[in-house]
Amino acid sequence: MNSPSSQPAPQPGETVLYHYWRSSSSWRVRWALLEKGIPFRAVAIDLLKGEQRSDAHRARSPLAMVPVLHIDGVDLSESVAILEYLEETRPIPSLVPAAAKPRARMRQLVQIIAADTQPLQNLSVLEHAERLSPGPDTRRRWAEHYIRRGFDAYEATLALPDGGPWSGPYSCGAALSMADLCLIPQCYNARRQGLDIAACWPRIAAIEAACLATDSGRRSAPEANKPEG
Ligand SMILES: N[C@@H](CCC(=O)N[C@@H](CS)C(=O)NCC(=O)O)C(=O)O
Structure with missing residues (x-):
């Protein structure tokens, strides 16, 4: 580009x-x-x-x-x-569930990632953490802490007995939603920090596999949008 x-x-x-x-x-x-x-x-x-x-x-x-x-x-x-x-x-x-309760649940999942996980491990925050506590491992340990906290909450929210057990394949059931569009890029960040998603968060791992099998998921992924050179 x-x-x-x-x-x-x-x-x-x-x-x-x-x-x-x-x-x-x-x-x-x-x-x-x-x-x-x-x-x-x-x-x-x-x-x-x-x-x-x-x-x-x-x-x-x-x-x-x-x-x-x-x-x-x-x-x-x-x-x-x-x-x-x-x-x-x-x-x-549509990328939102039609009914109010599942829509609220979806927005809860969106906020777990977009408000309470990703902002705590973005570039400027990691740079600042390293300035306050210099060391080769500061960035990774900081990011890992907040990603684990966020993914634990996401996985537990999927297990809530809303209308029966979560059955996938996506975060909110049979249709892709905004929650997935927030979760999967965060999985990419987690892998960059060396986290083993399948071992720690099996539902998230299953959602990631389903999402990355979609055409829009694959075409929007980082590696498909890497600048040349
Ligand atoms: N809340 C914002 C967060 C955006 C954000 O964190 N962007 C990062 C990249 S993922 C960024 O531009 N970082 C630049 C910087 O930290 O200097 C959103 O959802 O759009």
């Missing part, structure tokens, strides 16, 4: 995703766009080069983060807000 400075500004009516191939929050949005069949142009923001902190990107994202989705003439950041917007404006295929 080209650098952001060499990319043209969004054209009227165009949908543009500013993302980073390994960013789990970016993967959530790439996945929703592909699942819903929304055409988009991808612009890579290289987090390792600090491109997220450029003036041009800060103008799109006040927190200087990816993803940002330019759609319907506005720049949206915060991946869960983006998923909700896509669901409200392009509801088919």
Whole structure:
């Protein structure tokens, strides 16, 4: 992918995703766009080069983060807000359960990952943890602690006896949902930290296998979106 400075500004009516191939929050949005069949142009923001902190990107994202989705003439950041917007404006295929109780349960799962796990182990947090406690293992130990806490809660929530035992194949039953779009990128992060998902969280491992067997899951995955060179 080209650098952001060499990319043209969004054209009227165009949908543009500013993302980073390994960013789990970016993967959530790439996945929703592909699942819903929304055409988009991808612009890579290289987090390792600090491109997220450029003036041009800060103008799109006040927190200087990816993803940002330019759609319907506005720049949206915060991946869960983006998923909700896509669901409200392009509801088919739906990524939320129809009934209120399963929908609330799905949002609970989304928040376990998006609010209480991923933000505690993203790049800027790990860098800060290492500044406070320098050492070769600080980042890994910090990330592992919060991923374990989040996945333990996710796995236990799946076991709640809502309408009978969880039977999969996805987080909320027979249909892919926003919860899966948050969970699977977090599994990718967990593996990068050396965690054995199948050994510790069998339900999560089964959901991951089912999700990665979908066409949109495979096409949105980091390795399918790695920049050339
Ligand atoms: N709550 C935000 C989190 C976004 C986020 O953490 N993005 C990370 C990549 S996954 C980022 O841009 N990090 C850049 C940095 O920490 O400097 C969302 O859901 O979109």
